[in-house]
Amino acid sequence: MLLLVQYTLIFASVLMLVALGGCFSEHSGVINLGLEGIMVIGALGGALMMRALPNSWAALPTILVVLLGAVVFAVAYSALLGVACINFKADQTIVGTALNMLGVAAATVLVKAINTAADPNNVSSEIQYVEAKKKFLVNIAGFEFNWFMLIAIIMLVVAYVVLYKTRFGLRLMACGEHPQAADSVGINVYKMRWAGVLISGVYGGMGGICYILAGVSLWKFENGVAGFGFLALAVMIFGQWKPTRIALAALLFGLFRALSNVYFGFPFLVALNIPGSVYNMMPYLISLVVLAFTSKKSRAPKAEGIPYDKGQR
Amino acid sequence: METPYAIEMLHITKRFPGIIANDDITLQLKRGEIHALLGENGAGKSTLMSVLFGLYQAEEGVIKKDGKEVTIHDPNDANDLGIGMVHQHFKLVECFTVLDNIILGVEPTKHGFLQKDEARKKVLALSEKYGLQVDPDAVVEDITVGMQQRTEILKMLYRDNEILIFDEPTAVLTPQEIDELMKIMKNLAAEGKSILFISHKLAEIMAVADRCTVLRKGKYVGTVETAKSSPEELSAMMVGRNVNFHVDKKPAHVGDVVLDIQHMTVASKTHKKDAVHDVSMKVRRGEIVCIAGIDGNGQSEFVYGLTGLEPLKSGTITLNGKDISKASIRQRSTSGMSHIPEDRHKYGLVLDYSLEDNLVLQRYFEQKFTDRIGFLRRDNIRKYADRLIDEYDVRSGQGPVTAARAMSGGNQQKAIIAREVDKAPELLVAVQPTRGLDVGAIEFVHRKLVEQRDAGKAVLLISLELDEVMDVPDRILVMYEGEIVGELDPKTTTQEELGLYMAGAKRDEVKA
Amino acid sequence: MKKNLLKNAAVQSLIASLLCIVLGLLLGFIVLLFINPSGAGEAILAVVKNFWNYSRANLQAKNFGNTLVKTAPLLMCSLSVLFAYKVGLFNIGAAGQYVVGSCACLYAALAWHWSWLPCLLMSIVVGGIYGAIVGLLKAYCNVNEVISGIMLNWIGLYTTNMLLATVKEPTSPYTLHLKTDATQAMLPTLGLGKLFSDNGNVTIAIPLAVLIAIAIMVLLDKTRLGYELKATGNNKNAAKYAGMAEKRNIILTLIIGGALAAMGGAFLYLTDFEQWSVTQSSVPGMGFNGIAAAFLGGLNPIGTIFASYFIQHITSGGAFVDLSKYSSQISDLISSLIIYLCGFVLFIKYAINMGIAKSEEKAMQKAAAADEKGGAK
Known part of the structure; x- marks a missing residue:
């Protein structure tokens, strides 16, 4: 049971972080379908840091440096979305899809190259981080507290405050709802959209590194992040683009994802004798059902997905 | 040397590929006056205002504020000069409150955090002073069009704008609301604000404006004092003949x-x-x-x-x-039933289709245009399109194969009318x-x-x-x-x- | 007359696509330079050469055949993407439709011992139903087809793994060989293999895929259905105004798209060229590469034939990279770079048109100036 709570919380943290990232991007008016790829690159940045850092480092600096690595990589990568979709008015769906594929391919190529350089016989795309991972965990009476749970809560509060209490948030949302109105009062729509996309990189990168640290202590980059970027988008839609509701939605989805990791710990679930694949597909099935019921009355930012063109008014 | 003019646009010329949108236009707005800008659709009113707001840069001509030459690169510059505008299509974020819309762009903040109480006080004071009744905490999508317009006016006043531009403000209002707006405009002028009133409605101009500048097909026709003019004269100036x-x-x-x-x-x-x-x-x-x-x-x-x-x-x-x-x-x-739709771009045409394909949009499935297996009969479509183009005088660059997108608005409308009327x-x-x-x-x-x-x-x-x-x-x-x-x-x-x-x-x- | 050629939309698409390929290869090259500068040029060459890496003609022919065998399913997936895109839908679910198509034909072949034609039809039906789910969700529940498509990709993958686990080899995670256990389900070769030095995997799938591409083009350009579907894609409000059944068209489109991608699955697995691994934990890239091919082909069915071949050519070419320096995924890297660049196609066309307009305006000004001079004299 404790294990279920633990996994639920950690997966919910991932989903919430990434969904909040999507939330920033969409509130600025850019649909970020490339979150999956951004997660992979963020995970790569963090994993490379863990690989590079000596084990002798204390927990706090390790955590901060790993986080920084993930964020820097992911933000740089999300800039690819910004350039194409904001400055060149590219189709946001194509570019997002390309980023997802590119993320996995680039990470695999890079990690394999690093592994092969270190050991000519090693052609795997895996990075191990057994020791580094321990620094993220605190064992409280059998419950493995992961620092990411706290980080996720902090980032949630930050997202809420930034969106609803600051000048920046007000302007950002104006750009996603009615960019012409924002422009007419002197707000630079391109700048705000860039900000939205880069912030989604920050959140997406954190979510990425959190995801690969959630269960295992090595990661095979060929596998990407198993559609988590898209699950996060479903969480965002279910959460109606509002941080607090996103947090609740993430908990629900996190629970179903956690079940696939720990269902064998529950005798009554094992007794049902359902194949593991069913638990694996649970989160996707649930999100499909949830979307079917919530998409009709969506409160998506009105101008999202439409490239802003100063000339057209 | 004090000039009576708050803003002057002198000999403005702005060209676009293929057309001259503004050809040597001069507009002088006196302090405290209500000045109408009159012209048909396409006369160049919007372009002129876009130049004033720095959305376009004029190729020739100068803009002067209080007699001093200024350059305006973007709406921020215009705002700094105290110029504000109520757009024909309101620039309001629908899911924001009235207050959020008013302060957007000039938000009072402390360390980046919004200070809304301060703003609310100022808004309430302004709304009282000018008789602009609004509920600052109402969400824009829930309030009436009239209140939305008052929100737009408050947006300008909140920014302490001295020069207020109203772009066709009465199109969406009831006569009563129009009367109220006229009263508000006169109030504002009495308080020393200078008002530019863009319209093509002669009665309103006669009722409220002190002077009127008329544009026609991108050219400056003249400026008259409304008290010494008549609707007939203005109308003739606007269209170039007594229509x-x-x-x-x-x-x-x-x-x-x-x-x-x-x-x-x-x-x-x-x-x-x-x-x-x-x-x-x-x-x-x-x-x-x-x-x-x-x-x-x-x-x-x-x-x-x-x-x-x-x-x-x-x-x-x-x-x-x-x-x-x-x-x-x-x-x-x-x-x-035939239907000439309200919005020809949204409903009436498939803009990326050719003219001929648009002309059969309501009948492509008839036996005349589709054979029994489901293939289009291109030859019949062409013949049909040629006839309609001829009969309804639809003009386009390449005849039936012109993309609808590349046609002028008038000819697009003719094509729709041809299609709907010819259906008998x-x-x-x-x-x-x-x-x-x-x-x-x-x-x-x-x-x-x-x-x-x-x-x-x-x-x-x-x-x-x-x-x-x-x-x-x-x-x-x-x-x-x-x-x-x-x-x-x-x-x-x-x-x-x-x-x-x-x-x-x-x-x-x-x-x- | 050169200018007129540049104005031609097809020529512009071709230029844009070639530009994407060149830039994609160039960017890939730069990435390789960063990883290991010594062998970057060779690696790119190996990818581009693909079967020409072999020096012997019969091996070249055989491997050319292998590339074609995998081009057929890719072409089907990209047709699926293209067809939906013409109607304004982004069928990222092609990947999952391909998966369930593979599942359907393999299961029918191995568990029920059906022969190839019913197996193929089974794939088509299952793929159509799978596509219809996306269509129904879009039409009646307003669910974004990209997100539902991705979800269904994963659902399809796990379902397939579960079902095919019943027909796998006892000691490996791979499904049984059709060659040994279900020869009746192998696609006929009609002797095509002889052209590729007896490559038994070369089947009717290849010419069939090309014929289907042509059929899709005819459907889109010459028929009433194509007229309706494209109108819906270009302006769904106008389509509704003209009395076209929007919801029906969305669903129909995704049924056809699903069937096409699923047929792709059958075109690969009914040749026994590959076996399905029931432990695979990521959705096969075929459907995603289909997106690349569709856009690289300028969203034209004929262009897509060539683009699919090119994408598969470099994907197969990845196997020839010196593995001590790089991994074979560099071809995935290049093809995803190409899709990214395809996002800029509109801009490239816009730039070409602006260039034309500018040079024309200059020419006109020159002519006008010349006239004036002439007049002055």
């Missing part, structure tokens, strides 16, 4: 009922209240019936319900004795068919409507333009808040009487 707005038509020969609507109700997409409530009416052969009203009183939803774009909540529609209340759009069309409908529904067209094209459209009527068809015109409402139809029905509130005879009624009905100040029991 006769009157449509020549023979007396109507009214026949059988073609369209019979009983108790039609259509739900609203945005509000809980029904957009169209219990409307009954009849349209007969050989007559043009016009539905008049202020924009947003349910006309659009009425048309959606009639043509099948939206389902009816209740009521029946009978076309030529056949109940079509639940019929699909296609069934209504093939039963003899029993009932022609024309929704704002002259919107955005120049005088020549407007005359063409009106002539076609009258031709249909004289050929014994039923014509239902939905219009927002008072001139059109008074001249074209044989009967006027006024729609107010989703209901028919009056039936008028254009030969005997006056614009004033019509206005009272449109504003909901007067209503009769109308039976169909």
Whole structure:
């Protein structure tokens, strides 16, 4: 049971972080379908840091440096979305899809190259981080507290405050709802959209590194992040683009994802004798059902997905 | 040396590929005056204002503020100079509150955090001073159009703007709201604000403006003092000749009922209240019936319900004795209903299709154009398109294969009219068919409507333009808040009487 | 006359696509330079050469055949993407439709011992139903087809793994060989293999895929259905206004799209060229590469044939990279770079048109100036 709570919380943290990232991007008016790829690159940045850092480092600096690595990589990568979709008015769906594929391919190529350089016989795309991972965990009476749970809560509060209490948030949302109105009062729509996309990189990168640290202590980059970027988008839609509701939605989805990791710990679930694949597909099935019921009355930012063109008014 | 002018735009020229939008235009706005800018669609009013706001840079000419030359690169510069504008289509974020909309762009903050209390106080003070009643905490999508406009005005006042521009502000208002706006504008001018009032409505200009500058086809025609001028003079300046707005038509020969609507109700997409409530009416052969009203009183939803774009909540529609209340759009069309839609880009055309493909948009499935296996008969489509292009004088770069996108607005509208009229409908529904067209094209459209009527068809015109409402139809029905509130005879009624009905100040029991 | 050629939309598409390929290869090259500068040029060459890496003609022919075998399913997936895109839908679910198509034909072949034609039809039906789910959700529940498509990709993958686990080899995670256990389900070769030095995997799938591409083009350009579907894609409000059944068209489109992608699955697995691994934990890239091919082909069915071949050519070419320096995924890297660049196609066309307009304006000004001079004299 404790294990279920633990996994639920950690997966919910991932989903919430990434969904909040999507939330920033969409509130600025850019649909970020490339979150999956951004997660992979963020995970790569963090994993490379863990690989590079000596084990002798204390927990706090390790955590901060790993986080920084993930964020820097992911933000740089999300800039690819910004350039194409904001400055060149590219189709946001194509570019997002390309980023997802590119993320996995680039990470695999890079990690394999690093592994092969270190050991000519090693052609795997895996990075191990057994020791580094321990620094993220605190064992409280059998419950493995992961620092990411706290980080996720902090980032949630930050997202809420930034969106609803600051000048920046007000302007950002104006750009996603009615960019012409924002422009007419002197707000630079391109700048705000860039900000939205880069912030989604920050959140997406954190979510990425959190995801690969959630269960295992090595990661095979060929596998990407198993559609988590898209699950996060479903969480965002279910959460109606509002941080607090996103947090609740993430908990629900996190629970179903956690079940696939720990269902064998529950005798009554094992007794049902359902194949593991069913638990694996649970989160996707649930999100499909949830979307079917919530998409009709969506409160998506009105101008999202439409490239802003100063000339057209 | 003190000049009396708050802002001057001298000899402004702005070119776009292919056209000169502003050709040597001069506009001088005195402090504390209300100055009208008059011109038809495409006369260059919007371009001139965009230059003033730094959205475009003029190739020639200078802008002076209080006699000093200034350069304006973007709306921020304009704002710094104290220039503000109420746009024709409001620039309001619908899911924000009134207060958030007012402060957007000039938010009072402390360390980046919003200080809304401070802002609220200022807004309330301003709204009291100028009599602009608003609820700062209401969400924009829930408030009336009038309050939205007051929000826009407060946006300018909040920024301490001295020069206020109103771009066609009355198009969306009821006559009562218009009166109130006029009062507000005079108030503002009395407080020392300088006002530029963009319009093509002569009566309003005569009523409120001190002076008037007229543009025509991108050129400066002149500036007159309204007190020393007349509507006739302004009108002649605007269109370049004394136009006769009157449509020549023979007396109507009214026949059988073609369209019979009983108790039609259509739900609203945005509000809980029904957009169209219990409307009954009849349209007969050989007559043009016009539905008049202020924009947003349910006309659009009425048309959606009639043509099948939206389902009816209740009521029946009978076309030529056949109940079509639940019929699909296609069934209504093939039963003899033609529809010239309100928005030709949104509904009327597939812009990326060629002209010929657009001309068969309502009939591509007929045997003439599709063979039995389902292949298009391209040769017949071409022949048909050639005939329509010739008969309706639709002009385009490459004839039938021109992309609809590449055609001018007037010719796009001609293409739609050709398509809808040539279907030989029993009932022609024309929704704002002259919107955005120049005088020549407007005359063409009106002539076609009258031709249909004289050929014994039923014509239902939905219009927002008072001139059109008074001249074209044989009967006027006024729609107010989703209901028919009056039936008028254009030969005997006056614009004033019509206005009272449109504003909901007067209503009769109308039976169909 | 050169200018007129540049104005031609097809020529512009071709230029844009070639530009994407060149830039994609160039960017890939730069990435390789960063990883290991010594062998970057060779690696890119190996990818581009693909079967020409072999020196012997018969091996070249055989491997050319292998590339074609995998081009057929890719072409089907990209047709699926293209067809939906013409109607304004982004069928990222092609990947999952391909998966369930593979599942359907393999299961029918191995568990029920059906012969190839019913197996193929089974794939088509299952793929159509799978596509219809996306269509129904879009039409009636307003669910974004990209997100539902991705979800269904994963659902399809796990379902397939579960079902095919019943027909796998006892000691490996791979499904049984058709060659040994279900020869009746192998697609006929019609002797095509002989052209590729007896490559038994070369089947009717290849010419069939090309024929289907042509059929799709005819459907889109010459028929009433194509006219309706494209109108819906270009302006769905106008389509509704003209009485076209929007919801029906969305669903129909995704049924066809699903069937096409699923057929792709059958075109690969009914050749026994590959076996399905029931432990695979990521959705096969075929459907995603289909997106690349569709856009690289300028969203034209004929262009897509060539683009599919090119994408598969470099994907197969990845196997020839010196594995001590790089991994074979560099071809995935290049093809995803190409899709990214395809996002800029509109801009490239816009730039070409602006260039034309500018040079024309200059020419006109020159002509006008010349006239004036002439007049002055």
